[in-house]
Amino acid sequence: MTTQKKFDYDAIIIGSGIGGLITGAYLAEQGVKVLVCEHHKQPGGCFTSFKRKGYTFDGGIQGCEDGGVFLQLFRKFGLFDRMEFKKSHFAIASPDFFLRVDSVADVGAFYRKLKNIYPHESDGIEKILGDAQACCEFMFAFQEMPNAMFAPWKEALVGFPGWYRKHAAAVKYAPDFFRNLTMIMEDYFKQHVSDPDLYRFLCQMSYSGSPASFGLLFLTFLMDYYHPMGGVQVIPNALADYITEHGGEMKYKTLVEEILMEGDKAQGIRTAADEIYRAPFIISNGDARRTYLKMLPPDAVPEPYKQELRRSVVSESFFTLFLGVDIPPEEIPTRGCSHMLFFPDYKGVESDAYKGTGDVDIYTRGPIDINVNSIHDPTLAPEGKSTVVIQTGAFAEFADNWGTKDGKRTKKYRVLKEQVADRLIATAENVIPGLSEKIEVKFSGTPYTFERYTLNSGGASAGWTFHPQKAMNSGLKFLTGFNPPVKNLFQVGHWAMSPGGAPSGAITGRIVSEIVKRRLEWGI
Ligand SMILES: Cc1cc2nc3c(=O)[nH]c(=O)nc-3n(C[C@H](O)[C@H](O)[C@H](O)COP(=O)(O)OP(=O)(O)OC[C@H]3O[C@@H](n4cnc5c(N)ncnc54)[C@H](O)[C@@H]3O)c2cc1C
Secondary structure: OOOOOOOOOOEEEEOOEHHHHHHHHHHHHOOOOEEEEOOOOOOEOOOOEEEEOOEEEEOOOOOEEOOOOHHHHHHHOOHHHOOOEEEOOEEEEEOOEEEEOOOHHHHHHHHHHHHHHOHHHHHHHHHHHHHHHHHHHHHHHHHHOOOOOOOOHHHHHHHHHHHHHHHHHHHOOHHHHHHHHOOEHHHHHHHHOOOHHHHHHHHHHOOOOOEHHHHHOHHHHHOOEEEEOOOOOHHHHHHHHHHHHOOOEEEOOOOEEEEEEEOOEEEEEEEOOOOEEEOOEEEEOOOHHHHHHHOOOHHHOOHHHHHHHHHOOEOOEEEEEEEEEOOOHHHOOOOOOOEEEEOOOOOOOOHHHHHOOOOOOHHHHOOEEEEOHHHOOHHHOOOOOEEEEEEEEEOOOHHHHHOOEOOEOOHHHHHHHHHHHHHHHHHHOOOOOOHHHHEEEEEEEOHHHHHHHHOOHHHOOOOEOOOOOOOOOEHHHHHHHOOOOOEOEEEOOOOOOEOOOHHHHHHHHHHHHHHHHHHHHHOO
């Protein structure tokens, strides 16, 4: 692609999360001269790993759900030649229950357990199980669909009839799936169960306000996990290499502070080091509020859009505890599963409690996610030892913003962190007895830690809330989400569509790269 003289690049991407990298990979592959600026020292955003005292920890997402997207996409970019991808197994458990989640039959086993605990809710649970199985069957079929968005379109077209014949029985569940996509999870569960404990328990199956389909699919999502040998960071590294090998440029430790306008068009950026780079197209992969409220001149963004940005709610964050433990991976009692969702009881904790005044004991009652990626990849820990990463949902608002003052960490912040970490260790000891005595390395991160590294407001893990009425760019509105009201500026990643998450980076990256490439070709 030929860049006009006044421009340094054809396109500049702000941020190298999975969305920015996929956009960059598609563009660079097409000969578009692309620059990716990343404020952190490495690519990936929420796809990140780091080393501490001989242990390699995955810092954000703990694996990669295919979702019918990533395997096709990685194949397309030849990434399987650069990384070894392993299926990593999930279990769900409670003090008296263990289930490795592998197939639709396991969905039945989970709901049968709930029927034993709540026999008076049998009819409602049976109905939920039926819907969950239907969604699961549909999702399995969808994941195998030759997708013209990611596979070569001719291959997708030729493969479609065969796919349809194979999955006709599951495709008939599509109306159930889409009906439940338009309903909010909490409303759906309220319709089917009345016991408040069961209702609260079920509402933990997805982010609050999710479409009901997401709550019903939570076990299906757990069956879809993959992990690259060497840690999650291998994925963004491979994509960044792909970009540079195709003529693109990656700049790390480069915070973009300003998007430069020429007339009514975004045409460049200014970095914190006062460097200026110009391009006819600017693509933001960063936090939407930061991009449109702080990085652009105030009059460049229409007032109603700014109001919507301020009004919209961001998604949940996480509290994460990183442990290096002196236990061989084969002795971690998760029966070979690298991930386990552990429920301390069947009563659950309301999502809003995690925004509350600071009752740290909720962290002994809510579900925790125990990730021991060294089970399938022992190279992540020193020989005979394991990495244990414990995650649980959290909000930036908890305990008066975790005791921070003017955005700064205080003594109260550090005490709270320690208290929450200890509660999580106590809960995890139900799964790994004696864990606390085997810890060699211990540190933790709050929503503010995620905010610091990814620049996502409140440490939001998936962009906007999953609640369609409280999010920007929910449902079909993502068609405007990637195309904000500033000419020649695009948005990719989880802020461009709700529900967000890793697949949103791939979907929006694919679409935006195609639009930018065509506009460059056509000179418009
Ligand atoms: C703990 C955790 C667990 C998760 N688990 C799952 C899961 O199981 N399944 C799932 O689908 N999703 C999961 N997610 C969500 C998923 O990881 C994210 O939604 C997705 O990776 C977001 O990608 P992104 O490209 O939109 O942005 P991000 O990953 O947020 O990356 C944005 C990048 O832009 C950079 N940046 C921002 N502003 C600037 C600037 N001004 N200048 C320079 N650089 C900038 C940031 O440093 C960052 O690297 C999880 C997230 C977290 C945190």
